[in-house]
Structure formats: structure tokens, C-alpha cells
Amino acid sequence: xxERLIIGMSGASGAPLTVELLRQLRSLHPEVESHLVMTRGxxxxxxxxxxxxxxALEALVSVRHANDDIGxxxxxxxxxxxxxxxxxxxxxxxxxxxxxxxxxxxxxxADVCLKERRRLVLAxxxxxxxxxxxxxxxxxxxxxxxxxxxxxxxxxxxxxLEDCTRRMAARLLSRFGLGGADDVWTxxx
Ligand SMILES: Cc1cc2nc3c(=O)[nH]c(=O)nc-3n(C[C@H](O)[C@H](O)[C@H](O)COP(=O)(O)O)c2cc1C
Numbered sequence: 411x412x413e414r415l416i417i418g419m420s421g422a423s424g425a426p427l428t429v430e431l432l433r434q435l436r437s438l439h440p441e442v443e444s445h446l447v448m449t450r451g452x453x454x455x456x457x458x459x460x461x462x463x464x465x466a467l468e469a470l471v472s473v474r475h476a477n478d479d480i481g482x483x484x485x486x487x488x489x490x491x492x493x494x495x496x497x498x499x500x501x502x503x504x505x506x507x508x509x510x511x512x513x514x515x516x517x518x519x520a521d522v523c524l525k526e527r528r529r530l531v532l533a534x535x536x537x538x539x540x541x542x543x544x545x546x547x548x549x550x551x552x553x554x555x556x557x558x559x560x561x562x563x564x565x566x567x568x569x570x571l572e573d574c575t576r577r578m579a580a581r582l583l584s585r586f587g588l589g590g591a592d593d594v595w596t597x598x599x
Contacts, residue, residue, distance in 0.1 A: 414442070414489075414490065415588075416445045417444060417494070418497070418516040420452050420502070421452050421502070425498070427498060427575050427582075428497050429466075430576055431495070431579035431583060432470040434583060435470075438588070446471040447476075447516045475515055477516055480518055487526045491523075493531070494523045495533065495585075496530075499534040499535065504547060504550055505546050508550050534557055535559060556585060563577070
């Protein structure tokens with residue numbers, strides 16, 4: 411059976427990171443069955459930050475699910491998957507995850523990962539972080555999620571923002587034992 415990875419995309423800043431991650435996943439790990447679910451906010455930020463529409467991401471994944479389709483396969487714990495990456499992860503989505511208020515498919519799929527003890531990685535993004543955000547992130551970590559904010563690094567001497575994006579996408583994939591591209595920026599078009 412093919413390994414499955416669920417990718418949730420919410421309305422925080424960072425759409426180019428999701429695009430790059432899906433490109434790396436598809437080109438380097440075509441054996442992985444990828445399931446994408448996007449919130450309405452994610453669609454807006456994708457358009458604003460990349461000029462792309464959701465159909466561009468649809469072409470990069472095995473299956474795209476509608477966020478209101480709470481009966482989709484990824485809403486069930488019996489549907490095996492290696493886990494889920496939420497990239498980028500808004501503070502609203504973090505709040506939904508920690509409260510178990512699963513009123514959309516992204517939140518339900520994350521809830522399933524927690525209850526099935528599967529890997530759940532949150533590329534949580536906001537700045538500055540309020541006490542509410544910090545409290546919710548701390549709770550998400552306590553509940554078993556990994557918090558991996560898309561932070562800039564300087565020690566690896568990035569040549570460009572694209573360079574940073576490529577390396578961060580690779581780092582996120584590596585949490586699932588999937589090697590990423592750390593030497594080729596695949597671009598946005
Ligand atoms: C341009 C833009 C950038 C945003 N960036 C962030 C962000 O970095 N982090 C965040 O938590 N919310 C951010 N937001 C707010 C979220 O999109 C908003 O709270 C939304 O309701 C999140 O819903 P979702 O988690 O269902 O996508 C941004 C909104 C816009 C319009």
C-alpha cells in the first residue's frame with residue numbers, strides 16, 4: 411500500500427512554502443500518496459502571495475479534498491496515513507486543533523492524527539505571538555503535535571528568499587523521513 415501524507419493549508423502567510431513543499435514531495439517522492447485540504451483563508455493567501463489558484467496545487471497532489479467534506483476518507487482514523495503537515499498553520503487553526511473543535515475537514519484530519527497517535531507537524535506562523543497563541547502552541551505540543559515554525563536561518567548563508575523557502579520545505583518533509591531538495595529551487599511557475 412502506498413504511504414499517505416495529508417497536507418493541510420490554512421490562511422497564514424507562507425503559500426510559496428506550501429507550493430515548494432508539494433513540488434518537492436511530488437518530484438522526489440512520487441510513491442507517496444498526497445492528500446491536500448485547504449481552508450478558504452489558504453485560497454486567499456495563495457492567490458495573494460503567489461498569484462496561483464487552488465487548481466495549481468491540485469495538479470501537484472494525488473487528491474484534493476474540499477474543506478467542508480467532513481465525510482472524506484482522511485476524516486476517518488481507519489484510513490491509514492503516516493501523518494499530517496499543516497503548512498502554513500494559522501493561529502485560528504492551532505486553536506481549533508487544541509480545542510478539538512473539528513468543524514472542517516482540515517481540523518478533523520488533524521484531530522484524527524492526535525487520536526491515532528500519528529505524526530502531526532504544524533508550521534505555525536504569526537508574529538508577534540500573543541499569550542493566547544503561545545498558550546495554544548504549548549498545548550498543541552503537549553498533545554503530541556510538533557511545532558515547526560517557518561523561521562529564517564542565517565547560519566546556512568541563504569542566497570535568497572527562495573533559498574530559505576526551499577530549505578524550510580525540505581526540513582518539514584524530513585520530519586516524515588522524506589528527504590527534500592536542498593540544492594534546487596523549483597520556482598513558482
Ligand atoms: C494576507 C493575510 C495574511 C495573514 N497571515 C496570517 C498569519 O501569518 N498567521 C495567522 O495566524 N493568521 C494570518 N491571517 C489571518 C487568517 O487568515 C485568519 O485568521 C483566518 O480566519 C484563518 O482561518 P483558517 O485557519 O481557517 O485558514 C492572515 C490573513 C490575511 C488576509
